[in-house]
Amino acid sequence: MNIIDRRLNPNGKNLPNRQRFLRRARKIVREAVRQASASRGIRDIDGAGVVVIPGDGIDEPFFHLGDEGLRSPVFPGNKDFVEGDRLRRPLGRGSGGGGSGAGDGKSEDQYEIALSAAEFLEFFLEDLELPDLERRKLSTTETKGIRRAGYSTTGSPASVSVSRTMRNSLSRRIALRRPKAAELVEAEAELERAKEESADGDKVAVLNDVLERMRRRTRVVAWIDPIDIRYRRFEPVPRPTAQAVMFCIMDVSASMSETMKDLAKRFFMLLYVFLNKRYNKVDIVFIRHTDEAKEVDEQTFFHGTESGGTRISPALIEMRRIARERYGQDQWNIYAAQASDGDNDPRDNLETAALLTGEILPMSQYYAYLETSDPGHGAAPSSLWRAYEALHNPVLAQRAVSRREDIYPIFRELFSRDESVRGKSA
């Protein structure tokens, strides 16, 4: 008999199969991810999770008998039946209750698939057809620096540390008693002297012997041995990273429908994913407003209801307050995304514009305004839209969106424009 320990064999022999399955089920999974992402919090968008997908489309058909026709199954565990008894048919022939016929494929209605964080994000971004984000440059203060970190025994020749190497060499030579050059010269001289005096052969032989030994030791114990060599070691160090804060400002007055809120949420999500790739730390502040503004948690932000008129300026004042209190400009990159149906109280537009130009925009890296409308609605620009447009500020970007699939193109547009802006201002 052989016993073989296979435990150390690589795991995940099924990984390729799993990937094939995912690829096959891609469309279905994408739909499921889309739905799952709607119910996820913004912060959880790039976490791992389980999505449920329907079973059709990835079924494996094979010829089998249908449910019609006469059948005569056998069961164990008779209690009180006798031959000829008539029984009521259990519900749903061919499934559950009565025990279905052999060979009937069980219908699995849905599968749960556990996706890793990366997979989930991939599907999520694929949904939005996000191209490689790495190419987009945002102002980021995070860079990798290099710093000395002691010595190592390996490295490139350019970084040999001569002093450290020589120190090692010296101590090794001392320890192994390698004759110094001066000692050699002296011994040679002494031998010469002895030869000249030619007093007695014994002394010459002894001195000769000593000199020979010294020379051999010199040969054997190298001046610099590979084990002496030390290299200066460097390690990459991330320079202190700047952080970003993202202000989500949303109008929650009655005119904002659920669809509009969903659009806004998707936009916020994208921005979060985007910033999260750039900055190590991203804070989110949710400010919702009607005609007054309040900082709330995410749950309330998206799901709480409130009624009232619409004024933007209180939200901007609230943002300014929070930014001043908690997010100093010297340490934080400030991003703001505002979603509204643009139905601002006309009297408020002036004040809003003043706040933006005066304080909000100068302190922000970027201010995105998303005007949402229900699909099929007329595209007449709102008063707020016109007010923003009049500002002509490069930090402020505005887009109108009515359909879910437009979110990503608009997102991209906003950020490509940002890039050119940044190029100009730099």
Added chain:
Amino acid sequence: MSGLLFEGAEWSYDTIQRIHDAVSEIALGELGLNVYPNQIEVITSEQMLDAYASTGMPIFYQHWSFGKNFTQQEQLYRKGAQGLAYEIVINSSPCISYIMEGNSATMQTLVIAHAAFGHNHFFKNNRTFLEFTDASGILDYLKFAKAYIARCEEKYGEAAVEKLIDAAHALQSHGVHRSPRRKPMDLASEEARLNERRAYQAQIFNELWSTLPSAGRRGSDKKLASDAELKLGLPEENILFFLERHAPKLASWQREILRIVRLTAQYLYPQRLTKVMNEGTATYAHYRIMQRLHEKGRISDGSYFEFLSSHTNVVMQPAFDHPGFSGFNPYALGFAMMRDIERICLKPTEEDRVWAPDIAGAGDPMAVLRDIWANFRDDSFIAQYLSPRLMRELRLFGITDDPAQSELVVSAIHDERGYRRVRRALARRYDASHTDPMIEVARVDLLGDRRLVLEHKAAEGRLLAAPVARKVLQHIADLWGYEAELLETDAATGAALATHNAKPGARLAA
């Protein structure tokens, strides 16, 4: 040698070796089992999940459906809805048994007795396995298959290969030879036969026959067609085999892949035919072996109890109205029948002498069982050896489920009038020719539009599940390259019941 094989739950390779030797002594010496050399491989639960997904084989080609299986299994396992099997055993020589690292020493003993000796004996001796599978070649073949398919993927693209395998998998259940095939004749004997035939014709030659009027034009067309069918070997029930041989548009690599799928299906086919017997044999073997180990003082009372509790769980048969009921448990039914045969051999009742005269009181149960294990498969085994006493114990009853009636009728129960009917009905549940639809390639319209005609002979008017059948037929049409038609006829009367048609879709890239 005596003394405890191990104490506590811990085990090492020495323990496994000792266990194997002790079990082997009993299995080969006392029970007279005859096994392939054993190879025991220790794996982790993760690897067990992996093995599950691709039909338990250690090497298998890649296909998304295995990933799907894996996802399902993993989900069940993570939820805790389903434990992992303690072992997987492979019908190969040497016989590979996978055991999990998490098992206790007792469980390893049980697993070795069950798989490395029980299943192993069955693989090596049962006729179905001997006829259908080649235990010594299978691992090499799977290795070849995996490499071949991987090469094809590189060469022709994953999509093309995947599409082909999808189609082949759909036909897997109809890609087996149900009976051993005639060996093709070699050239010499074929020539000899031809000469013999000629000599006979010369001998009986009579000029008079040639004066008879010939059948004429119409007949010759028919003859041409029937000749062609003869050449194609029609009717042919192995659809995959037929397509592999005769589908006109397939490239040679496509034929080879069909062959790979067909041969693996063929290799796995006996396991479907002998589920009850296979598990029954292994369970009976481990039960006897564990009992003997305990009697001989090789395992402690504690481990014996651990074994019994696990064994009892395995052979549990819930009643039909139990929430956990999901059909017959092959372990339970198989084990109960083996024990019952043992009883009939040793202590037969009057009834047994009437019902099983050949084995009643035969004395040596192991000899009888070994003979049965070698020569039966599930349907014949049940039809032959399910005793009235066991039917009473299991309280079996039969139902007639006629969709035309509003109520079900209890057609037979475990009484004098019902034994035979219950037994026959149960045996039929394990009869592949009854549970699998009987579909064969009937005709090819070679002179016309090359339409492939398949025929399903519906027993008792039971038709195929139509939506799925159409999907499979579509795969057949894709492989065949021309239209395919599936007729469903009543097996008894030949009356046409239904027709499905499929036109080949996008051609399989060649």
